[in-house]
Amino acid sequence: MIDGQTLTLRVADAVLVAPGLRRLHLVAADGARLPPAAPGAHITLTLPTGHNSYTLVSADPEAGYEMIVRRTLQSRGGSRYIHDTLATGDVIAATVPHNLFALHSQARKHLLIAGGIGVTPMLAFIAHLRRSPAPFKVPFELHQLAAPAETSVFEALLDARPGERVHVHAGEGYFDFTALLAAQPLGTHLYTCGPAGMMNAVEAAAAALGWPDSHVHREDFGASGGEPFTLRLAKSGIDIAVARDQTMLAAIEAAGVDAPSLCRGGACGVCMVPVLDGLPEHRDHYLTSDERASSRLVMPCVSRSRSATLVLDL
Amino acid sequence: MTAVPASNRPRYAPIAPDPRARAQLLVMDHDCPGDGAFAPGVNLADFPERWGIVAHALVLPEPLAGAGVKSFRSSAHLLALLAHRLAAETMGLRLYVVGSEPFVWDVARVATEAGMGRDEMQLFAMGRPVRRVSCVHCRHINPGVTTTLVTCAGCGVTLTVRDHFSRAHNTWMGVQCDAEAPGELPAVEDLIA
Numbered sequence: 001m002i003d004g005q006t007l008t009l010r011v012a013d014a015v016l017v018a019p020g021l022r023r024l025h026l027v028a029a030d031g032a033r034l035p036p037a038a039p040g041a042h043i044t045l046t047l048p049t050g051h052n053s054y055t056l057v058s059a060d061p062e063a064g065y066e067m068i069v070r071r072t073l074q075s076r077g078g079s080r081y082i083h084d085t086l087a088t089g090d091v092i093a094a095t096v097p098h099n100l101f102a103l104h105s106q107a108r109k110h111l112l113i114a115g116g117i118g119v120t121p122m123l124a125f126i127a128h129l130r131r132s133p134a135p136f137k138v139p140f141e142l143h144q145l146a147a148p149a150e151t152s153v154f155e156a157l158l159d160a161r162p163g164e165r166v167h168v169h170a171g172e173g174y175f176d177f178t179a180l181l182a183a184q185p186l187g188t189h190l191y192t193c194g195p196a197g198m199m200n201a202v203e204a205a206a207a208a209l210g211w212p213d214s215h216v217h218r219e220d221f222g223a224s225g226g227e228p229f230t231l232r233l234a235k236s237g238i239d240i241a242v243a244r245d246q247t248m249l250a251a252i253e254a255a256g257v258d259a260p261s262l263c264r265g266g267a268c269g270v271c272m273v274p275v276l277d278g279l280p281e282h283r284d285h286y287l288t289s290d291e292r293a294s295s296r297l298v299m300p301c302v303s304r305s306r307s308a309t310l311v312l313d314l
Numbered sequence: 315m316t317a318v319p320a321s322n323r324p325r326y327a328p329i330a331p332d333p334r335a336r337a338q339l340l341v342m343d344h345d346c347p348g349d350g351a352f353a354p355g356v357n358l359a360d361f362p363e364r365w366g367i368v369a370h371a372l373v374l375p376e377p378l379a380g381a382g383v384k385s386f387r388s389s390a391h392l393l394a395l396l397a398h399r400l401a402a403e404t405m406g407l408r409l410y411v412v413g414s415e416p417f418v419w420d421v422a423r424v425a426t427e428a429g430m431g432r433d434e435m436q437l438f439a440m441g442r443p444v445r446r447v448s449c450v451h452c453r454h455i456n457p458g459v460t461t462t463l464v465t466c467a468g469c470g471v472t473l474t475v476r477d478h479f480s481r482a483h484n485t486w487m488g489v490q491c492d493a494e495a496p497g498e499l500p501a502v503e504d505l506i507a
Contacts, residue, residue: 108429184405187429210336210406212433 007034007043011090012064014082018153020071021117022083023057027064029091034061037097039124040219043067044264045078046093047086050250052078053264055120055193055219056097058127065097068157070117100267101191101219103128108187110140113177113202115194119144119154121219122193126158126166141165145175145198177205193219218285220265220302226281229305233257233314234276248300248310257314259300266302273300278310321477326438328353329410331360336406337381341396341421342366343389343413351412351438361410367392389417393424400428408434415439416446416457419484443505447475448485455485463491463502472499 013025028034037043037059044053054067071083086092101121103110110129114122122142129140146154148170160166169175181190181202190211192202199218206216225245231252232239242251249271252259262270266284275298282292284299291297298312330353331338340361358364363381373387386392400407409430411421418439425435447459454468459475466473466488473488480487492498 106431182404182406185429186400186403186405186407186434187431188405206405207334210332210334210408212431214431214433215405 005096007094007096009065009092009094011086011088011092014086014088017068017157018150020083021068021153022071023066023068024082024086025064025066026092026094034059034064035096036061037065038099038102039128040101040103040121041097041099041124042101042263042265043097044095044262047078047081049077049081050253051261051264055101055124057120057123059097059124068117068120068123095262098262098268100263100265101193101217103191104189104215104217106187107138107189109185109189110138111180111184111188111190112140112142113145113180113190113192113194113198114142115145115198116147116150118192118194118198118219118221119157120193121191123157125191130161139165142167143175143180144168145194146170177202178209181205181209181211189215189217191217191219196220220267220285226304229307230309231305232277232309232311234311235314242304247302248298248304252300252314259314261301264301266299269299271299271301272297274313276311276313278305278307280304280310281306322479323477324415324437324439324479324481326440327436328356329412329436329438330356331410332408332436335408338363338408338410340364340410340412341392342411343392343417351440365392365396389420393420396421397424397428400425400430403428408436410436410438412438412440414441414444416444416484419481422481423484439507443507445475445505446485447473447488448480448483449473449488451490456488459486459488460505461502462505463499464488474500475505 008029009026010029011024012027015023017023037056041059042053042055043065044051054069056065057068058066069079069082072079103125112122112125126140126142129138142165144154144158146168151168151170154168158166190206192199203216203218228244229242230239231242231248236257238255240251240255242248249259249261260270262268267286269286275296279295280298281304283302286299287297329351338361344367364383366385367389368385369388373385409425411418418437422435422437443460445459447456447464449466449468451471452466452469454466456464456467462475464473464475471490472492474491476487476489478487
């Protein structure tokens with residue numbers, strides 16, 4: 001079960017904006033107004049392949065929601081379905097928008113660092129920041145890392161205005177996060193979205209320079225695979241095999257067990273489950289380091305198991 | 315039953331340098347803080363950059379460059395240069411402030427205006443309570459109040475100092491004491507920290 005109210009959306013438009021990148025325009029199936037959403041919000045779509053969360057690039061109650069989906073090879077099938085099967089006019093169920101990656105209201109400057117398709121929340125951010133009226137305008141600086149072949153795609157998406165600090169860099173290896181972060185004025189908030197390796201490097205550079213955690217924000221795409229293992233649900237009394245390319249949460253849902261969830265990206269904490277036995281491999285950003293070390297709680301949406309069997313109180 | 319009045323009185327933890335900081339700045343309103351300002355094992359030598367107030371005409375203006383121990387003639391002098399310094403500062407600084415409560419919150423205001431958050435500064439107020447008391451009736455701010463009752467210099471009423479502190483204005487709330495029964499005043503006592 002996914003928490004919260006459900007929306008019924010109709011695909012108004014689905015266009016390929018670049019090879020492997022599809023932009024979906026979704027409107028309410030009954031033509032009603034959609035709930036508004038602040039930049040950084042996501043919705044979770046219920047597709048025949050499972051549940052997938054996507055950031056809203058724009059969210060307007062009248063005009064509808066927009067998202068950009070990259071076709072990935074190692075995906076759980078959601079992006080392939082959106083690229084290959086989903087067509088204009090199709091109706092899909094989705095959650096109302098939730099926001100776990102909001103712009104900080106007290107920031108003096110927003111520093112945005114994205115890798116690849118991690119551009120999606122940044123598009124929502126900069127659209128919002130460009131719209132803000134003058135007395136409330138907060139400066140921003142955006143650095144987009146892209147594969148060399150894709151730099152023109154991201155330049156077109158970001159559409160830098162004269163005077164804006166919007167930079168598209170070809171490849172991660174050519175970029176020095178430390179030099180960038182060392183030059184940021186007091187009151188800067190940092191937002192990063194992209195591959196885990198890139199975000200870890202950004203976070204490590206910020207921590208080494210003494211940035212407080214409260215000024216560093218990240219958004220994960222969600223789980224990638226790992227070694228298969230067995231999940232034992234103590235209350236339900238069943239064993240489930242979690243496949244290499246499957247998340248624990250998807251395996252639990254596939255077995256028909258009701259498990260609450262929300263962001264499916266290890267950020268919100270809604271799906272947290274007590275661990276009765278076994279050693280979890282934590283991949284979330286919700287638990288504290290003490291909670292991780294205790295191995296008594298796990299977030300099944302992204303985390304996996306180090307032990308061959310993991311026993312959950314579910 | 316006696317109702318315990320609500321209080322939002324700030325609580326202060328002894329200063330302990332943040333090991334993750336890139337740079338540290340200790341600001342004091344006197345030369346050498348007394349006992350209790352620092353956590354066990356922490357002393358002045360842990361702060362290579364220290365700003366303090368030496369209220370003396372022999373303190374001369376000096377260039378701001380570099381870390382080290384700096385002295386200022388007054389808190390106004392120190393606060394002005396702190397604002398100047400923080401405007402050019404980058405992320406990773408931690409600010410530690412020790413002194414009287416009005417001074418500590420003056421520094422916090424300058425730091426907040428420069429974009430610093432509460433997790434980037436540690437405050438420690440010490441010494442005999444000396445409060446700025448804001449009169450809710452006339453808005454006058456009475457500095458240097460050390461007693462539970464004070465005559466407002468703005469409108470002349472006798473104010474009782476409520477246990478209510480405005481972090482934004484750096485003042486305590488003063489309310490007319492004898493509004494219900496004119497002339498009936500309790501005994502005046504010293505404020506306690």
